[in-house]
Amino acid sequence: MKLVQETTKSEISEPMTIKSPRFKPKRIVYHALTGGLAILMLYPIIWLLMSSFKESSQVFITAHSLIPDPFILSNYVQGWEGIAGQSFGVFIKNSLIIVGLSTIGAVISSACIAYGFARIQFKGKAFWFACMMVTMMLPHEVVMIPQYILFSKIGWLNSFKPIVVPQFFGHAFFIFLMVQFIRTIPVELDEAARIDGCGRFSIFFRIILPLIVPALATSAIFSFYWKWEDLINPVLYLNKAEMYPVSLALKLFLDTETASNWGAMFAMSVVSLLPVVLIFFLFQKYIVEGISTSGLK
Amino acid sequence: MKFRSMSENIAGYAFISPFIIGFLAFTVIPMAISLYLSFTNYDLFSTPKWIGLDNYIEMFTGDEKFWHSLQVTFTYVLAGVPLRLAFALCVAMLLNRASKGVGIYRTLFYLPSIIGGSVAVAIMWRNIFGNDGTINALLFFMGIDKKILWYQDPTSALWTLILLSIWQFGSSMLIFLAGLKNIPPTYYEAASVDGANGLQQFFKITLPQLSPIIFFNLVMQTISAFMTFTPAYIISKGEGGPLDGTLLYSLYLFQKAFNFFQMGYASAMAWVMLLIVGLLTLILFKTSSYWVHYESKED
Numbered sequence: 001m002k003l004v005q006e007t008t009k010s011e012i013s014e015p016m017t018i019k020s021p022r023f024k025p026k027r028i029v030y031h032a033l034t035g036g037l038a039i040l041m042l043y044p045i046i047w048l049l050m051s052s053f054k055e056s057s058q059v060f061i062t063a064h065s066l067i068p069d070p071f072i073l074s075n076y077v078q079g080w081e082g083i084a085g086q087s088f089g090v091f092i093k094n095s096l097i098i099v100g101l102s103t104i105g106a107v108i109s110s111a112c113i114a115y116g117f118a119r120i121q122f123k124g125k126a127f128w129f130a131c132m133m134v135t136m137m138l139p140h141e142v143v144m145i146p147q148y149i150l151f152s153k154i155g156w157l158n159s160f161k162p163i164v165v166p167q168f169f170g171h172a173f174f175i176f177l178m179v180q181f182i183r184t185i186p187v188e189l190d191e192a193a194r195i196d197g198c199g200r201f202s203i204f205f206r207i208i209l210p211l212i213v214p215a216l217a218t219s220a221i222f223s224f225y226w227k228w229e230d231l232i233n234p235v236l237y238l239n240k241a242e243m244y245p246v247s248l249a250l251k252l253f254l255d256t257e258t259a260s261n262w263g264a265m266f267a268m269s270v271v272s273l274l275p276v277v278l279i280f281f282l283f284q285k286y287i288v289e290g291i292s293t294s295g296l297k
Numbered sequence: 298m299k300f301r302s303m304s305e306n307i308a309g310y311a312f313i314s315p316f317i318i319g320f321l322a323f324t325v326i327p328m329a330i331s332l333y334l335s336f337t338n339y340d341l342f343s344t345p346k347w348i349g350l351d352n353y354i355e356m357f358t359g360d361e362k363f364w365h366s367l368q369v370t371f372t373y374v375l376a377g378v379p380l381r382l383a384f385a386l387c388v389a390m391l392l393n394r395a396s397k398g399v400g401i402y403r404t405l406f407y408l409p410s411i412i413g414g415s416v417a418v419a420i421m422w423r424n425i426f427g428n429d430g431t432i433n434a435l436l437f438f439m440g441i442d443k444k445i446l447w448y449q450d451p452t453s454a455l456w457t458l459i460l461l462s463i464w465q466f467g468s469s470m471l472i473f474l475a476g477l478k479n480i481p482p483t484y485y486e487a488a489s490v491d492g493a494n495g496l497q498q499f500f501k502i503t504l505p506q507l508s509p510i511i512f513f514n515l516v517m518q519t520i521s522a523f524m525t526f527t528p529a530y531i532i533s534k535g536e537g538g539p540l541d542g543t544l545l546y547s548l549y550l551f552q553k554a555f556n557f558f559q560m561g562y563a564s565a566m567a568w569v570m571l572l573i574v575g576l577l578t579l580i581l582f583k584t585s586s587y588w589v590h591y592e593s594k595e596d
Contacts, residue, residue, distance in 0.1 A: 031398065034391055038405040041464065045408070047431050048421045060427065064434035109315045121302075122309025132316060135324055139524050139574055141547055141567040145334065145554050146327035149341070169319020200308050229415040231527050236555065250416040251531065254423075262424075269417035280411045284404060287411070291471045 045273075052076070052270045056263035075263035079271070083252050084241035088268055095228060095245035098160055103223040105168035107216055113170045114178030114212075115204050119190065136172040140232075148236055162237045163230070167223075174219040181215035182208060218286040221279060228276060246272045335565035340558045352565035363566070365541055366549040369455060373545060374522045377462040382514055385466040389473035390503070403474070410467030419461075419531035423448075426457045451542025454533070458543055461528055469514045476510035477503070505590040512589045516581050523574055526551065546570060 046066060051059050052075055053068040062069070082088040116122075117129055151162040185208065193203050209216075234248040244252065250272060253265040280287065310317070335352055337345035356363050388406055392399050412418050425431045426447040433444050447453045480503065488498050504511075529537065529545040537544030537552070550570070554563035 027396075030391075030396075034398075034402050037388070037391075038402055041409055042405060044421055044425050044431070044464075045412070047425065048417075051424075060424075060429035063429055063431045064438050109319075113313045113316045116309050116312025120305055120309040120312060122306040125309065128313060128317065128320075131320055135320065137520060137574070137578070138324070139520075139547075139567070139570050141524070141550055142331055142571050143324060143327040145560055145564050145567065146330035147323065148554075149330070149560070150327065152341075166319065166323050168315065169323065170316045175316070200312075204312075225411065225414075229527075231416055231530070232551075247416045250420060254416075254420055254531065254534065265420065266424075269420050272415065272417045273412050276412050276415065277408070280408065281404075288403075288407075288471055291468050 048266055049270055052263065052266040054263060056261060059262045059266070072263075075267035076271070078261070079264035079268040083249060083256065084244075086241050086244070086249075088246075088249065088271065090242060091244050091246045091249040092271075094160075094243055095247070098163055098234075098245055099224055099227045101160070101164045102167040102227045103220050105164065106171045106174060106223045107219050109168050109170045110174035110219060111178055111209065111212070111216060112204070114175045114182060115208055117175065118179045118182035119187075119203075119208070120200075132172050132175060136176070144232075144236075151237065157237060158239055158243065159237070160243070163227075163233045167227075171219070171223070174223070177219060178212055178215045181212050185211050214286060214289065217283065218289060221283055221286055224279065225276065331564045331567060334561050335568050337561040338559075339561040341560055342558075345561065348561070352562045353569075355562070356565060356569065362541065362544070362549065366537075366544045366546050369542065369544055370523060370546040372455060373459060373462070373525065374519060377459045378515065378518045378522050380459070381463045381466045381518065382469055382511065384463055385469035385514075386473050386507075386511075388466065389470045389477055392470075393474060393477040403471075406470060407467035410465040413461075413465035413467075414527060416527065416531055419528045422457065422461050422528070423532045448532075449539055451540045454539055454542045458525075458528055458532065458545075461532075462522065462525070469518065472510055472514055473507065476507050480506045508589045509591060512581070512585050516578060519577055519581065520574055523570070523577070 047063075050066045050068055051063075053071050053073070054062065054075075055070070055072060056075070058069075080088045082090065117125065117132075147162070151157060156162050189207055189211075190203050193207050198206065228245075229247060230245075231247045231251065234245050235251075238244060238248065241249075241252070250265070250269060253261070253268060257265065334345060336347060336349055338348050338351075339345035392403055392406070409418075427433075428444055428446055428448075430447075432447070436443075436445070445453065447457050484502050484506070485498055488502060493501065524547055525545055526547045529543045529548045530551070533539075533543045533548075535548075535552075537548050546566075547570070550563050550566045553559045553566060
């Protein structure tokens with residue numbers, strides 16, 4: 001509560017801080033508090049990163065220290081050799097295939113569906129839109145078991161198909177986000193294009209798609225995250241190590257955890273987080289917008 | 298005119314057809330199968346055997362583990378979600394100012410949420426709270442010469458999971474931040490002219506103005522917290538231990554389905570979960586009229 005009070009007060013005195021240097025100590029307190037909290041939050045991540053440069057035998061003996069002594073890179077070499085006879089490169093390749101196909105499928109199909117919902121007046125639209133909203137709140141567990149049974153009956157076990165194919169039928173969150181976005185585009189644009197002789201498909205491809213690129217980007221980024229981190233589907237559907245994505249490979253590291261391979265496990269954990277963090281820093285704007293407008297994630 | 302609306306209908310259904318097909322194939326039909334299976338005994342290999350309500354009766358009267366996992370999950374949700382939202386709101390208020398560095402802070406505070414669902418983070422968390430992990434090492438550094446065995450005790454093991462969920466307060470924080478920016482500054486100006494202090498302004502202006510967003514966050518976070526799986530699965534290595542202390546509902550359901558192949562029983566558990574989530578949402582919506590303040594009512 002103290003924290004809250006502190007902020008509200010300093011918010012109000014904001015204009016004054018700019019005018020008079022008398023309030024400078026307050027700003028120092030602010031940055032000390034906020035910066036300290038930020039460091040506390042990030043400490044686990046920094047610890048993981050630093051531990052990946054420590055010798056496996058040293059990781060837990062020097063758990064209090066962030067500075068690797070000696071500083072080694074061999075964990076990365078050892079980790080990259082992989083596990084269960086597969087190099088870590090194979091796991092990354094698998095993850096990229098799954099993520100790439102899923103993302104393309106989810107974004108394209110969701111854009112089509114969103115256009116239909118946002119711009120075309122057809123019978124039963126309200127009903128189907130309500131169905132879509134309901135799927136957003138549905139626990140995955142309710143459909144998980146029958147889906148598993150269905151996919152095993154049609155022989156899709158041990159392939160990427162059960163993970164990738166459903167993505168080609170639209171994703172409720174993305175559809176919702178894009179519908180919201182399309183609604184902000186003036187209908188006059190569509191009408192002008194129609195007068196110029198555009199059909200529905202060319203309006204969609206030439207007018208709408210180029211204008212909703214930010215929403216497409218936001219959806220693509222979240223699709224990337226969800227599929228990259230997804231664990232339960234690979235656990236269910238993939239049982240050969242050569243098909244494992246990164247998430248499942250890391251679980252394998254953990255299952256065979258011994259005192260000697262902590263370093264390698266930490267190193268590959270860091271590798272698995274690299275693309276996620278990189279995309280975050282590159283496309284932060286889209287992520288923040290996506291969350292603030294639709295509560296994604 | 299008739300032709301026009303006909304073509305509209307065709308075009309509309311053409312564009313949303315992927316959704317309809319996917320909805321039927323991956324939601325409606327599986328849900329129907331799931332409902333049917335919940336009344337059967339099915340091990341995936343033989344044919345399902347109709348047993349009526351036996352799965353549900355067994356669950357509520359004979360399965361102590363079921364009640365235990367419900368209790369664990371409710372502790373996780375009821376402790377984790379409010380703490381997470383309170384933390385998110387505090388940090389959002391801390392960041393709601395025009396000052397250098399706020400953008401960087403926002404990025405740093407959001408980072409844990411963006412990586413939070415991954416296996417790597419669960420592995421990290423497991424090791425930080427390990428017997429020789431960072432937390433114990435830092436406690437030792439601060440003079441507490443007693444190792445806390447976080448994962449030997451059911452309660453502390455569950456609290457490490459709750460801490461992990463609080464640690465990922467980032468997306469709620471971003472939504473709060475967007476909401477705070479929408480409160481007209483004139484409200485605060487008028488309040489300070491009238492002599493309201495910071496605390497009064499927080500309770501009389503900030504909280505009521507934010508209440509629709511708090512409500513939205515509360516509903517979404519409660520639903521997703523109830524379905525948490527990955528951290529419990531990784532941190533307890535799929536066991537839900539120690540002494541079932543981290544046996545979240547979805548983890549127990551997963552074990553029933555894919556370790557013991559009790560597909561019928563697990564389906565019944567899934568339907569109970571659906572009912573609980575639906576009920577929780579309904580309760581939240583019912584109570585919302587008492588505390589959620591919508592601007593448009595007064596305008």
